[in-house]
Amino acid sequence: MDIDLSQFYQVFFEESFEGLDTMEHELLHLEEDSDRENINTIFRAAHSIKGGSATFNFKEVAEFTHVMETLLDEMREGKRPVEKETVDLLLRSVDCLRGMLNRIQDGEEVGDSHIDLVNYFNELLSNGSSSGSDSPATEVDDSSADSEGEITRWSIHFEPEAYILETGNEPVRMFRELKGYGELTAKANLDKVPDFDELKPESCFMSWDLELDGEVDEDAIKETFEWVEDDCKLEIKPLSSAGGKAKAAKVVSANADETTEENEEEEVQTSNVKNMVPVASEKPAAKAAQKPASTASIRVGIDKVDTLIDLVGELVITQSMLSEVGENFDISKLNLLLSGLGELEQKTRELQESVMRIRMLPIGFVFNRLPRMVRDLSTQLSKKVNLEIKGESTELDKTVMEQIGDPLTHLVRNALDHGIESVDRRIEAGKSETGTLILNAFHQGGNIVIEISDDGAGINPDIIYRKAVEKGLIPDGIEMPREQILSLIMEPGFSTAEVVSDVSGRGVGMDVVKRNINNLGGNVEISSELGKGTTFTIRLPLTLAILDGQLIKVGDETFVLPLVSIIESVPLSMAETSRIAGDMPVYKLHEDYIPIIDLQEEFEIRKNLGASNDGLLAIVEGENRKIALRIDELLGQQQVVIKSLESHYKSIQGVSGATILGDGRVSLILDIVGLSKRASDRTHKKLVA
Amino acid sequence: MTNEMMKVIEQQEQAIDYVEEAQEENGSQFLSFVVGDEEFSVSILKVQEIRAWENPTSLPNSPGYIKGVLNLRGTIVPVMDLRMRFRFKHFEYDATTVIILLKNNYNGKDCLMGCVVDGVSDVFSISESAIREVPDYGSAIDSRFTSGIMTVNNHAVTLLNLENLLNLDLIKHPYAGGNVSNG
Numbered sequence: 055m056d057i058d059l060s061q062f063y064q065v066f067f068e069e070s071f072e073g074l075d076t077m078e079h080e081l082l083h084l085e086e087d088s089d090r091e092n093i094n095t096i097f098r099a100a101h102s103i104k105g106g107s108a109t110f111n112f113k114e115v116a117e118f119t120h121v122m123e124t125l126l127d128e129m130r131e132g133k134r135p136v137e138k139e140t141v142d143l144l145l146r147s148v149d150c151l152r153g154m155l156n157r158i159q160d161g162e163e164v165g166d167s168h169i170d171l172v173n174y175f176n177e178l179l180s181n182g183s184s185s186g187s188d189s190p191a192t193e194v195d196d197s198s199a200d201s202e203g204e205i206t207r208w209s210i211h212f213e214p215e216a217y218i219l220e221t222g223n224e225p226v227r228m229f230r231e232l233k234g235y236g237e238l239t240a241k242a243n244l245d246k247v248p249d250f251d252e253l254k255p256e257s258c259f260m261s262w263d264l265e266l267d268g269e270v271d272e273d274a275i276k277e278t279f280e281w282v283e284d285d286c287k288l289e290i291k292p293l294s295s296a297g298g299k300a301k302a303a304k305v306v307s308a309n310a311d312e313t314t315e316e317n318e319e320e321e322v323q324t325s326n327v328k329n330m331v332p333v334a335s336e337k338p339a340a341k342a343a344q345k346p347a348s349t350a351s352i353r354v355g356i357d358k359v360d361t362l363i364d365l366v367g368e369l370v371i372t373q374s375m376l377s378e379v380g381e382n383f384d385i386s387k388l389n390l391l392l393s394g395l396g397e398l399e400q401k402t403r404e405l406q407e408s409v410m411r412i413r414m415l416p417i418g419f420v421f422n423r424l425p426r427m428v429r430d431l432s433t434q435l436s437k438k439v440n441l442e443i444k445g446e447s448t449e450l451d452k453t454v455m456e457q458i459g460d461p462l463t464h465l466v467r468n469a470l471d472h473g474i475e476s477v478d479r480r481i482e483a484g485k486s487e488t489g490t491l492i493l494n495a496f497h498q499g500g501n502i503v504i505e506i507s508d509d510g511a512g513i514n515p516d517i518i519y520r521k522a523v524e525k526g527l528i529p530d531g532i533e534m535p536r537e538q539i540l541s542l543i544m545e546p547g548f549s550t551a552e553v554v555s556d557v558s559g560r561g562v563g564m565d566v567v568k569r570n571i572n573n574l575g576g577n578v579e580i581s582s583e584l585g586k587g588t589t590f591t592i593r594l595p596l597t598l599a600i601l602d603g604q605l606i607k608v609g610d611e612t613f614v615l616p617l618v619s620i621i622e623s624v625p626l627s628m629a630e631t632s633r634i635a636g637d638m639p640v641y642k643l644h645e646d647y648i649p650i651i652d653l654q655e656e657f658e659i660r661k662n663l664g665a666s667n668d669g670l671l672a673i674v675e676g677e678n679r680k681i682a683l684r685i686d687e688l689l690g691q692q693q694v695v696i697k698s699l700e701s702h703y704k705s706i707q708g709v710s711g712a713t714i715l716g717d718g719r720v721s722l723i724l725d726i727v728g729l730s731k732r733a734s735d736r737t738h739k740k741l742v743a
Numbered sequence: 744m745t746n747e748m749m750k751v752i753e754q755q756e757q758a759i760d761y762v763e764e765a766q767e768e769n770g771s772q773f774l775s776f777v778v779g780d781e782e783f784s785v786s787i788l789k790v791q792e793i794r795a796w797e798n799p800t801s802l803p804n805s806p807g808y809i810k811g812v813l814n815l816r817g818t819i820v821p822v823m824d825l826r827m828r829f830r831f832k833h834f835e836y837d838a839t840t841v842i843i844l845l846k847n848n849y850n851g852k853d854c855l856m857g858c859v860v861d862g863v864s865d866v867f868s869i870s871e872s873a874i875r876e877v878p879d880y881g882s883a884i885d886s887r888f889t890s891g892i893m894t895v896n897n898h899a900v901t902l903l904n905l906e907n908l909l910n911l912d913l914i915k916h917p918y919a920g921g922n923v924s925n926g
Contacts, residue, residue: 611801657803697818702818702855702856706916706919712812714817718814719814722800
């Protein structure tokens, strides 16, 4: 009986990607402390991918993981030391595997990007240790590198019979296998190739002289030609013995190209040989491709589900109690009914909270992809960086998490590129060679706070200021507080990096970071001390779906203010207001003057006849800027569910969304940042005009 | 056996053809409604539902004909008053005032827009060929909003061009996002 395996593909892919993440994670820790448990974890992950892919008949993946496993096995048994090169290779293999799985998931061909890596693995394995020469631990290596391996150059003359292709044997494939043993130089002998009109495509008229540079014994080479032994002339001669041990062959010599000329068919095939080792360069392309119809899923802790089940159970009990009360209701049962209703309300709220908690995931999911990037990037920039991660278990909403990934990545890249200085500069500045980058996440009030701090050079506000004036972002000579100057780097088109590097400096980026975070209802703050380092603080709402709101009345309309943004409110009659700078109303809060926005005017709301002077000022804050909103009345506080205006209309500046109140009416949620921005934009326009 | 099945299938196909022909003869169906003193119509396929008038929550700085937003079973739907959009002078909100929820497509996503009219009149079928062009002069209504005239029960009914009428880009709403000018 046939079982349709494809129904399990999704699970396989999810588990495999998870396994790859685990492998990557453990590999990154491997260099620091390579205890056996780490390697075991990696091994187990590789093993289950191998098992799974074999079950589903993804042969390439299974074969690839098999060689990986062999290497890991040696490491596990202590035969092979844990070195940067090995770890690098394994990391690249993880990337490669991810690429292969992605392609399989997208229903594409696996391609042959992995073949090079496989060869590299084979070479490493059969050679004992490619990088062994500079490692003291190689003594424990197995015997494959013994006396026979002394001979490192082989000359091979290979002259197949014309019918060799008909037997299903393919010289190129054999060469590729040889290539796995070391550097291979191939020379094709084309003397016997007839004129084109006599050429039979099924026949092979070529013979080859090969030179193989690598520690390999004769038997292994013979094995390669095992299948064709009787169908060819084969001569294998050692060329030289024990030269300097060639370090792992990286690139095939350009001579290989010579074989490819003249014969078109041949060229296509050998091109595979040409672009050998520089590996895994194509993996991200496949990643970016759209996946067909794979639904997103989240993993939920069993405790959360259990809580839900308990709650639903209790809800059912309450419901049956209530229906019993309702069946023969008389006024004596009123108290019972009321308490039942109270219980129902409480249970419903708890249920709501638990359901929301299902969407909450630990921020570690995002943080975990950063160590790899930091490692790669610091190597690329030749800086030494120590990444510290704190508070990985802090939970936040899945939607927020998905959208915070890119901004975080960008900030970390920036910190590495511009923040932390090169080793020389650090020593000059009297700091330790290794820079420190700290990622921290914690809850604060109704927000989640993510801090990215480095102990690098810091940001010079004077340079920022000059640059901003240069770019026309601010008028010259204007006085600005330090934080506001720093936050200029998040304006569009601002970049202080002298050289636009591969990593950052194009001036797109920081503004995108800011916009993404603003879109999530959060904000970014920068604090920096010259020579000591920079800290970016991201504040995000815990969830996007629900907001603690303060209902306010303006004219006949009811609006919702996010509770977190409110600082205080004062009756208008007691407020110290004045007009400055040509008719701009301001309110004096402690030592600061903050602009007043009259919501009724601002939103062109129909005038309510009664109200005039007895209103309130609500002092609110967004992105470090405070404004005072003139409103008519404060109503109650309640949690509101945020609905988007954009699903059927357009977004409106100053309004972040809408909600539905208890009476079924729609109420708009105010966006403080947008409000202050539209007021200041207008002022700018006036100035220009 | 197979022959019998083939016969049944053929018969069914013929039946389907017949229905299609019948539909072609009868043309498409339209919903007509009254705005001011005139009758207008839209393709019935564009109508999601019809609701009694209720006062929507107004949007800040919206042009007068955007009355605000409504709660339609949990989603927020904008409401446009067609009488104001067509610059009719006299109108009121009374018992027959209704909101017709029309489907449209904006930037590839499906949106809804509530349209306030004085009353719904009829559903009728008319063939596409019976739709005449709108004479292009002197109408108070922006000619982009109309796409034809048809005769129903001896009086003229204007067919609306919903693509333009409901196009959010053609709604000039200050401070609103999208490709809208702030003018």
